[in-house]
Amino acid sequence: MANEFISVDPYMRGRMNDAKSYATPYALDEVMTGGAVGRVLESRAEGLPVGAPVLHQQGWRDIAQGPATGFRLVQVVPGLPLSAYLGTLGLTGLTAYVGLLRIAGLKEGDTVFVSGAAGAVGSAVGQIARLKGASKVIGSAGSDEKVKLLTEKYGFDAAFNYKDAPVREQLAKVAPQGIDVYFDNVGGDHLEAALDAFNQGGRAALCGAISTYNATEPVPGPDNMGNMVTRSLKLQGFIVGDHAEHMTDFMTEMTGWIGERKIAMDETVIDGLDHAVEAFLELMRGANTGKMVVKL
Amino acid sequence: MANEFISVDPYMRGRMNDAKSYATPYALDEVMTGGAVGRVLESRAEGLPVGAPVLHQQGWRDIAQGPATGFRLVQVVPGLPLSAYLGTLGLTGLTAYVGLLRIAGLKEGDTVFVSGAAGAVGSAVGQIARLKGASKVIGSAGSDEKVKLLTEKYGFDAAFNYKDAPVREQLAKVAPQGIDVYFDNVGGDHLEAALDAFNQGGRAALCGAISTYNATEPVPGPDNMGNMVTRSLKLQGFIVGDHAEHMTDFMTEMTGWIGERKIAMDETVIDGLDHAVEAFLELMRGANTGKMVVKL
Numbered sequence: 001m002a003n004e005f006i007s008v009d010p011y012m013r014g015r016m017n018d019a020k021s022y023a024t025p026y027a028l029d030e031v032m033t034g035g036a037v038g039r040v041l042e043s044r045a046e047g048l049p050v051g052a053p054v055l056h057q058q059g060w061r062d063i064a065q066g067p068a069t070g071f072r073l074v075q076v077v078p079g080l081p082l083s084a085y086l087g088t089l090g091l092t093g094l095t096a097y098v099g100l101l102r103i104a105g106l107k108e109g110d111t112v113f114v115s116g117a118a119g120a121v122g123s124a125v126g127q128i129a130r131l132k133g134a135s136k137v138i139g140s141a142g143s144d145e146k147v148k149l150l151t152e153k154y155g156f157d158a159a160f161n162y163k164d165a166p167v168r169e170q171l172a173k174v175a176p177q178g179i180d181v182y183f184d185n186v187g188g189d190h191l192e193a194a195l196d197a198f199n200q201g202g203r204a205a206l207c208g209a210i211s212t213y214n215a216t217e218p219v220p221g222p223d224n225m226g227n228m229v230t231r232s233l234k235l236q237g238f239i240v241g242d243h244a245e246h247m248t249d250f251m252t253e254m255t256g257w258i259g260e261r262k263i264a265m266d267e268t269v270i271d272g273l274d275h276a277v278e279a280f281l282e283l284m285r286g287a288n289t290g291k292m293v294v295k296l
Numbered sequence: 297m298a299n300e301f302i303s304v305d306p307y308m309r310g311r312m313n314d315a316k317s318y319a320t321p322y323a324l325d326e327v328m329t330g331g332a333v334g335r336v337l338e339s340r341a342e343g344l345p346v347g348a349p350v351l352h353q354q355g356w357r358d359i360a361q362g363p364a365t366g367f368r369l370v371q372v373v374p375g376l377p378l379s380a381y382l383g384t385l386g387l388t389g390l391t392a393y394v395g396l397l398r399i400a401g402l403k404e405g406d407t408v409f410v411s412g413a414a415g416a417v418g419s420a421v422g423q424i425a426r427l428k429g430a431s432k433v434i435g436s437a438g439s440d441e442k443v444k445l446l447t448e449k450y451g452f453d454a455a456f457n458y459k460d461a462p463v464r465e466q467l468a469k470v471a472p473q474g475i476d477v478y479f480d481n482v483g484g485d486h487l488e489a490a491l492d493a494f495n496q497g498g499r500a501a502l503c504g505a506i507s508t509y510n511a512t513e514p515v516p517g518p519d520n521m522g523n524m525v526t527r528s529l530k531l532q533g534f535i536v537g538d539h540a541e542h543m544t545d546f547m548t549e550m551t552g553w554i555g556e557r558k559i560a561m562d563e564t565v566i567d568g569l570d571h572a573v574e575a576f577l578e579l580m581r582g583a584n585t586g587k588m589v590v591k592l
Contacts (some may be wrong), residue, residue, distance in 0.1 A: 012528060021526035022496065187521060200318065206524045221517025225483060228533035229504045230310060230317035235531045237524035 001043075001071065003085035006060050007035035007090070008270075008279045008292040010119075010185075011239075013213040022239045032276075033059040035091060037074065037082045038296075047275045048073060055085050060276050063295055077258065081267075087120050087291030088265040089254060095240040096124035096183075097250045099205035101132065104181045108133035111175060111220035113194055115139075116185030117159065119147035120265070121207060124154050125183045127263045134181075138174050140167065140190065142286045149289060153264055162165035167193040178202075186211045191235075198233050206237040214284070266290030297367065298341075302356055303331035303386070304566075304575045304588040306415075306481075307535075309509040318535045327573075329355040331386060333370065333378045334592075344369060350382050356572050358592055368448035373551065377563075383416050383587030384561040385550060391536040392420035392479075393546045395501035397428065399534045400477045404429035407471060409490055411435075412481030413455065416443035416561070416587035417503060421479045422452050423559045430477075434470055436463065436486065438582045445585065449560055463489040474498075482507045487531075488518035494529050502533040510580070562586030 015026045026032060036059055040052045043109040045068035048054065054071040058064040064071075074085050087093065099121075100106050112129040116122040117139025129137045139159045150159035155168025158174040159251060171179075171193045180202055182194035194204060212219045227233060257263040268288035270279040276294045283292045308330060311322045322328060332355055336348045341364035344350065350367040354360040361365075370381050383389065395417075396402050410423040413417040413435025435446040435455045446455035446538045454470040467475075467489045476498055478490035483505025490500060508515045522568045523529060553559040564584035566575040577589045 003550060019526070022528065038567045123426070138396055172322055180343070191521065192517075198372050208525060216521035219522075220519055221488075221521045223514035225487065226505045226508055226515075228531060229505060231533065232318065232535055233533050235524060237527065237529050239525070239528055243530060 001038045001040045001054055001056070001064055003036045003038040003062055003064060003273075003296050004274070005037050005081070005086055005130050005293045005295055006276065007086040007092075007292060008211050008276065008283050009034065009092075010045070010208050010213070010283065012280065013210075018236050022241070027068065031059055031061050033057055035059070035086050036061075036064065037085050038064070038295060040071075043068075052095070053082055057088070060273065060294075062273055077255065082259070083267060083269070083291070083293045084265075085294075086293055087267060088124070088258065088263070089251065091240050092120045092245070092291055093124050093254055093265075094250050095207060096128055097254070098123050098240055098243040098246050099207050099238060100128055100181070102243060102246065103205035103236050104183060104203045106132055106134065106181055109135045109200075110180035111136040111138070111177060112181045113138045113140075113171065113175065113179045113197065114156075114183045114185070115162075115190040116210065116286075117150050117154075117156065117207070118289050119128050119185060119204055119286075120288075121152050122183070122185055123150075123265060123290055126154050129181075130155050131262060136175070136177075136225060138179070140170070140186075146289060147264075158245065162179065162190070163272060168196055171197050181205075184209070188212055192224060194219055195224045195227050195233070198227065200231050201233070202231060203234045204236070206235055210284070210286075237253060267294050270294050272296070297334045297336045297350055297352070297360055299332045299334040299358055299360060299592050301333050301377070301382055301589045302569070303382040303388075304572065304579055304590060305330065306504050306506050306509070306579065308507075309577065309580060315559070318537070325456050327355055327357055329353055329354070331382050332357075332360065333381050334360070334549050336367075339364070349378055351386070353373065356569065356590075358569055363497060369561075373554065376554070377587045379563060379565070379587070379591070380561075382589055383563060384420070384554065384559070385547065386585055387536050389418045389420050389550055389561075390539070391503060392417050392424055393550070394536055394539040394542050395479055395503050395534060396421050396424055396477070397544065398539060399501035399532050400499045401477060402428055402430065402477055405431045406476035407432040407434070407473060407495075408477045408479065409434045409436075409467065409493070410452075410469065410476045410481070411458075411486040412504070412506065413437050413446050413450075414454065414585050414586075415481060415582075418479070418481050419446075419450050419561060419586055420559070422446065422450050424452045425477075426451050427553060427558060432473075434467070434475070436466070436482075442585060445562075458486070464492055467493050477501075479503065480505070484508055484515060488520060491518050491520045491523050491529070494523065494527055496527050497529070498527060499530045500532070502531055506580070506582075520559055564588050568592070
């Protein structure tokens with residue numbers, strides 16, 4: 001099949017380290033694997049006719065080939081590009097859904113804080129939280145444009161630019177009543193701020209720690225871990241691959257929300273496979289809004 | 297009623313700070329509340345006859361009085377002092393039981409690490425872990441005598457003195473296969489070491505952080521919080537008061553284990569109410585083995 005879009009994700013940075021993790025480290029000089037969508041060019045498999053849109057994990061290449069089991073037929077949703085299966089309707093959306101609802105256990109009336117909120121996962125988290133009855137949704141992002149997007153487009157109740165002042169101070173200001181759920185894409189000072197702001201019984205889904213991925217020295221952790229005990233807090237790291245059983249529920253709800261225009265998800269599209277590395281570096285710098293993909 | 301034993305617990309240190317927590321801070325010049333057992337001196341309540349052994353929360357005083365609802369009749373267990381209701385058969389034992397089984401979700405075959413393992417809660421955790429099918433139980437303590445007690449009396453498979461060398465190094469040495477469950481009574485470098493040693497899906501019950509209670513400056517947190525995501529770890533703080541519904545199961549199992557001599561719990565007994573403050577300071581220094589109580 002011929003790739004049309006490839007997925008560019010923060011977790012790929014982790015795979016560039018040779019460390020104990022859920023995903024095998026990338027080997028040098030091998031193709032970067034990861035999500036990609038395209039159309040069938042040649043096929044001997046029933047159910048995968050030439051021209052059919054398919055999703056696979058063979059990553060950063062223009063032509064992918066292999067046994068039919070490695071390719072999943074997807075349905076084109078009117079009004080959505082095929083790349084939606086890498087973002088809104090793909091593992092990105094599922095990550096937001098599972099992390100917020102299953103790991104952090106969102107309850108109606110919760111105040112929710114999301115870091116990296118203008119990113120692909122973060123923007124989905126904020127909107128799902130609102131749709132599922134959160135009483136207040138707060139986001140942080142790294143530019144004033146993104147902050148504006150959070151409140152004006154994605155329906156966050158409050159948002160701040162984490163570069164303006166310490167996260168601790170800014171979060172305390174916009175959440176004087178405390179927070180109940182934190183969805184962490186960033187780590188570092190954001191997690192520390194959340195631990196300060198948590199109400200009794202607060203829960204965090206830890207999805208990523210992009211602030212620390214390029215660190216060459218150990219990064220000191222939150223200085224307020226004692227709150228974990230005194231406030232009965234829960235922090236839980238997760239990877240979406242362990243929660244594939246929620247895919248059906250997720251697809252049903254998400255396609256419903258998309259159909260009713262209740263959820264908006266952006267993409268940052270970079271043209272050409274030869275710009276994939278550049279796309280990845282831009283992602284690490286936070287230059288993207290929403291899902292970062294490369295179009296072939 | 298006349299108190300016979302009063303409970304001296306690490307959580308009391310937390311209540312001496314004026315901070316947001318599950319327990320109201322102690323007010324200056326008021327009696328220290330907390331668990332205590334004794335016998336009824338005078339009563340107008342049915343079911344609480346004079347001489348009956350009772351448990352209450354009025355704490356550090358020689359005579360306690362109040363409505364009958366504040367006193368719980370207990371049964372004297374042959375061979376056990378009444379103080380067992382402050383330790384083995386009381387909130388101390390329940391803390392170990394709930395934390396290990398409900399919060400950390402111990403599974404058969406898990407490797408378990410316990411800090412403060414010669415303390416009242418820690419020694420119970422290690423023994424319950426073994427009784428519930430842990431494949432290996434590791435403990436840390438602050439003296440060679442305590443370390444000896446762990447392996448020779450409480451049935452730990454391995455133990456070390458955390459003052460001998462960095463916890464990280466010592467834990468890695470005794471748990472080359474990693475750990476699955478960590479029961480934290482200590483915080484600080486112990487938690488950091490556990491985060492390094494965790495296998496995929498590791499779980500920690502955070503019960504206390506005695507290493508940080510007297511800190512006057514914020515204490516830097518673990519420098520390896522990134523492992524939370526890459527290894528799908530869970531850290532959960534808890535207080536036993538939120539899990540009182542497990543009291544019946546706990547009492548049934550624990551009295552069974554005691555009857556079959558499958559569990560050993562020690563007490564450090566200090567004589568006289570006027571030595572209660574000294575007992576508390578000794579506890580904070582780690583001078584106790586097992587439950588610290590004051591005998592009146």
